[in-house]
Amino acid sequence: MVWTPPGARTLREYRRSWLVKDVVAGVVLSTLLVPQGMAYAELAGLPPITGLYTSVLCLLAYAVFGPSRILVLGPDSSLGPMIAATVLPLVAADGDPERAVALASVLALMVGAITILAGVARLGFVADLISKPTMIGYMNGLALTILIGQLPKLFGFSTDADGLVAEVGAFADGLGDGKTVPAAVAVGLGCIALILLLQRLLPKVPAVLVMVVLAVAASVVLDLDEHGVRTVGRLPEGLPPFTLPHIGWGDLGALSVGALGIALVSLADTISNASAFAARTGQEVRGNDEMIAIGTANAAAGLFQGFPVSTSGSRTAVAERAGSKSQLTGVVGAVLILLMLVLLPGLFRDLPQPALAAVVITASLSLADLPGTRRLWRQRKAECCLSVAAFLGVALLGVLPGIAVAVGLSILNVFRRAWWPYSTELGRVPGLEGYHDVRSHPTAAHLPGCTILRFDGPLFFANAKSFRDEVLRVARTTPAPRWILLAAEPITDVDTTAADILQELDAALQERGVRLVLAELKDPVRRKIERYGLTRTFDPSRFHPTVEAAVTAYRALSGARWSDPAQ
Structure with a gap:
């Protein structure tokens, strides 16, 4: 039997009545993809343009190979710190952005190879290596790590600290040394308040888009750059360039460790999101096919100066609410980003950096699950302790060791239950x-x-x-x-x-x-x-x-x- 890509099957079954809904949903989705793509690229320690390249390629690849009609892929806030923790220690002391991009691209290719091989070998069960309590703790730790890491940008300065404790100390030192830019603080806090307020009072309104438009307008009208507020600047013009990244053999060991952790988190996130949205749309979850599709999307991003990606529950929910019926929604979003890069590369040059920090911070708040932690305490205190241990692993040891702690705790919990059964x-x-x-x-x-x-x-x-x-x-x-x-x-x-x-x-x-x-x-x-x-x-x-x-x-x-x- 000749294998047929899922995208081709979707194309054969496509209904004419879906077209308008998919196009509208694609337009709505693109308004979220652009600011989030740039923000999550900077979260990963990479130039903002790489977030847009990544968004385009992973959307197009998943449209061809993805089994789900509704999932939306792209740069993700949960992967950003893991990418930064893997790539930045290998970057030269002067912070060479080209080397950082090359390392991130190789990382994406390695994640793609791991997930494709796992899908072909039908190893979809590896996504279950992290239990829900330990995943809650890991995400809580990740949310705190992201929040603390973005505070200097929110206050208008930067630090070179690595690790949660060191970042807290560096941020406090920056405040004490008078590095705070009042205009940046006002912009950042205002953007956070606006996003949270719109999400709560008007959930159907694209809060991030509204914030971005107002932030750009404020930057132009008030000359925020004259008040010390850094902006994104003009993005490179043109299509994403096909690039074979070059790195040293000595970098592969450190990258492989990060790739394994990123692949595990990406797969767990993808399977959980696929299951949640499949239950709502009546589709069947095909875990191994999802692994192959995620791997292909990562490989495509890696060949065009991109970095590792995952599915996004928030962006998928936006597409679903906008009426998305197929992966044509993602294709429309990718085409609109390409048109912006070719025709309007300076569209976001006046976007303040604190606004991007606001996007990341509000995303980190959605990662945290404090009610889930309280529920664990009420329902089963032993599993709550596992969740807290995973949180401390991320907070005290770092993002990559934290995922190892989370997996280790999940496996030990399985042995504990088998060791002392009732x-x-x-x-x-x-x-x-x-x-x-x-x-x-x-x-x-x-x-x-x-x-x-x-x-x-x-x-x-x-x-x-x-x-x-x-x-x-x-x-x-x-x-x-x-x-x-x-x-x-x-x-x-x-x-x-x-x-x-x-x-x-x-x-x-x-x-x-x-x-x-x-x-x-x-x-x-x-x-x-x-x-x-x-x-x-x-x-x-x-x-x-x-x-x-x-x-x-x-x-x-x-x-x-x-x-x-x-x-």
Whole structure:
């Protein structure tokens, strides 16, 4: 079968009634893409023009390869600090912008290669390596990092500090040394207030566009550059240039570390956004196809002086509210940016730099999820602690180490749950069928001489000893049970280490005169036990299809009767 790009399939299925809606949505979207593209480029430590180049190429590439009809790609506030943390330490001491662009372009190519290979290998599950609590903590830390990093620009000066703590100190020193430009502060705070106010009171109005227009007008009318307010200046004229970036071999190691972290965050962001908008539009999420599309978009950006990209929930929501029906919306937005670069390169030359800082700061506020953190504290304090640890990892160690901390904490949380799974005794509750947790039903009836035990997890090397200790604890109770009946339905696996410990446990119980019996053991798990040779000591009479069958067998053997719950 010949592979067909998703864009070609969309073109074949395109409806004439979508055209006007897509064009209108593309026009609306472009008004957001231009200021955000420039702002996020500067957030990444790159010239503003690279943000526009990146926006154009990733939109066009995703229109061809993207499986979603609604997602919008582009420079993203969550990736900006990661790009800066990877690229800026490798830039020469004089801050050579051309070298920074070359490094960022190679970074985009590496991110593209990683995500394409992962998509081809069907590794979409890697996006699940960061749990939601740790992602909340990571994003909270990222939001604070972005906010602190933009404060000097908002106040009209710059610093060379690296890291949250150092940036706070440098900003405080700048304030103390009188570097603040009052006009810049007024512009920046006014722009932030305007964006937040419009987003709250008039959510359908493009707040960023209104702010940009008013900021440019104020800059021209009030001669803000004469008052020390820096502006964007005239952008380079013409189309994005095709460029094969050149860097040294020694730079590849540091870039590869950053590329892995950026690819992981980009994929997690893309899959979550794709799932959210697919649920609203009735589309199906194809994770591996999304990975290939994201990789292609990054590669395209990297070949035209761009930097790594991701999907944007805010820009996608704008396109959706404007009536977008297909990726033609992104194509229209890209074409309008190209026309601006060719015909009106000086359109934003009077845009104040504090206005760009305002765009970034308001975007960082949308990254933070303080209500989510409070909800975690109410619902599950252990996961809230994981979220706080991820936050501290970003805030104290940096953006790239922070993502490593977030992934590590997510994986450790998985091991923690498997290491100490929930275990309990079961009893019979009047009026309820089956057997139930005695912790939830303290008055549940017990069967004298038979303890029904449930262990909620697979038996493997990490938790086999804790399982053994729990069973031995039950065996040492007074009066000692004759049977320990294991309700084994939740046990989904038994590895060789657990099998050996299970055999040792059975021998220790037999010395005490206690019989270990298993009920509801899954067939695949029982076949593993047989393959391990445990059936030499565990004869067939010790396996029962249900807990009820095992209880019936015990009662027939012992004549025991259920205890009275009232007693």
